[in-house]
Amino acid sequence: MPETLYCWRCECEVPMLTDAEWEIVRPHLAIKLGAYVFHPG
Numbered sequence: 001m002p003e004t005l006y007c008w009r010c011e012c013e014v015p016m017l018t019d020a021e022w023e024i025v026r027p028h029l030a031i032k033l034g035a036y037v038f039h040p041g
Contacts, residue, residue, distance in 0.1 A: 002021075004013040017025060 002015040002018050004015050006012070007014045
């Protein structure tokens with residue numbers, strides 16, 4: 001079960017990704033962020 005942490009901005013508990021979920025998401029995030037850094041707009 002994912003850990004939940006308090007978000008001061010949202011003022012509510014927000015579930016965090018597990019290590020296994022993060023390993024799935026991380027490569028896609030890196031691709032999208034890389035595309036944004038080199039081609040903003």
